[in-house]
Amino acid sequence: MQAIVLEGHGEPLRVREVEEPTAPDDGVVVDVEACGICRSDWHAWQGHGEWVDDVPPEGQILGHEPAGRVVETGVDVERIEVGDRVAVPFSLGDGRCPQCRNGHGNVCEDGIALGFEPAGQGAFADRVAVPHAEYNLTTLPEGLSATAMAALGCRYMTAYHALAHRADLTPGDGVAVHGCGGVGLSAVQIARALGATVVAVDVREAALEKARELGAHETVNGEGAVVEEIRELTGGGAAISIDALGIAQTCRNSVGCLARRGQHLQLGLTTTDERGEIPLPTDSMVGREIDFLGSRGMPPTRYDELLRFVENGAIDPGALVTNAVPLEAVPDRIAAMNEFDAVGIEVCEP
Template identity: 30%
Template structure:
């Protein structure tokens, strides 16, 4: 089969790789019908995730069909259409029993495309399949479902739930990429008074407006002043950091009000200053997190009911064999306008959200 293989920083290729098979009785092998590319995959290609070994097939999000199961798999059958979660859960360790699947001690956590071969291939082996894949209702398309493997659970759990968004809050989302846009969409489920989006790209700010942001700010033009103006000088109740740079983290800490919450979602490749000399007296809560995907069943039900604007984040589609081109489009989003690219599934031209 073919897969997208990491060969070291700046080196990758769509090439022949061995077919996966069942290694453990809890495994399933899934034929991949649709995948997407995550910002974390770009971090891997840059060398920011050194534990990923050369020769690893990348990817941790997919929709597909079960083709083989191990002897101990109880909830799946060959032929089932499923969502492959970005997080794998053994279901037995202390953290899994607390629904903190990202910290699984039994061989799970974020392993696909990280510690073992991932989903950007024609087939993928999924360990602990009973807890790590989700059967899909027929009403949810592959293009919609694949966005529930990572970005929507991440934005919802690590941004909105960790940030404790409440009715009437002012929520600022710094970074209007896919995660930030999903945070805007899911924050609105809690009836905030307003959502403010911060980014440098006009197309992404327009996408944020379409997904429910009442105000937008250019990140280069003192966005903290806009937040202050809209809140009578108090600051935002919740600030979601959805970029992962020292500069954006510092902006978030300047935007938050005393007693507010900063929910860090962005993947940081460099140390970020923490100005405790300024923050210690302001009763600010800062949270971090890797997604657990415990919310995926809830989000799937919402998607089936038409309550999540998933497909509006998809700007480009490609067949699987054009993986290298899709990476190039996604990596140069400032020029291409890419939000999420989906490979596989029905192919058709997708109008960028910012121009819809």
């Protein structure tokens, strides 16, 4: 089959012929109908993450936001059947550790990161193998396209988990979103659906226009006095603020724009400039009782909750999709992220 294989960090990506995957005893093989193209793929390609021992090796098949149809099941799989259309989370739990048993499979103690490690070869490919299928897979509702489901992948469900499960969001809260890439725009739409008053921040007018289209009440140019503008727009500071980019400026602006007892959500991953370390105004955070919360993916056991929001029309992940490309175009689309100019979510349709 064909797949996008990492041949060297920062080296040109290309389509290669690789062996077909086979289903693990407790897993399945999914024929990939669509897979989101995410900035995390760019981080993997660049070799970022050595500061947390999280660099994909050469030979890794990339791609971690797939949806598709099951074409093979392992001998121990009973609930999932050939022909089922399924969503595949990027953070695959084993279903057995204490975190998984308590509903936190996204931080499984022995988890597999799809598309980032040899045990989880990725989904920029014709087909992908998924272990621990009965714990991790969710059957798609009728009428939800694979392209829309791929948009629900890493970025959308990460934003949903952060706002719906990690933060204490209540209707009427002011929510600031710093960085309107895929995860930031997802957060804008979800926060609006959850009843928040949303302020979106970016340096690109096209991204701010998309944020307004998706529900942002106010927008702020990131090159201006971001903290002061958000404090004015929210009447003293946001209740919840999200760094959806992962650079020092957006993280510090996010913390700075919060009201007393506000909550900062860190969704963006850092690059080689920060290497996982960002200085913060610790004493001010203590004095204002600011919460700093990390959030990674979403527990697979809560996918049904997210899909109910989609089915009843409260959120529309398909509205974030701005481009769909064939597999051979994926290398160019990942390389284009060097310029930080893509708007919305791009999806590969192998």
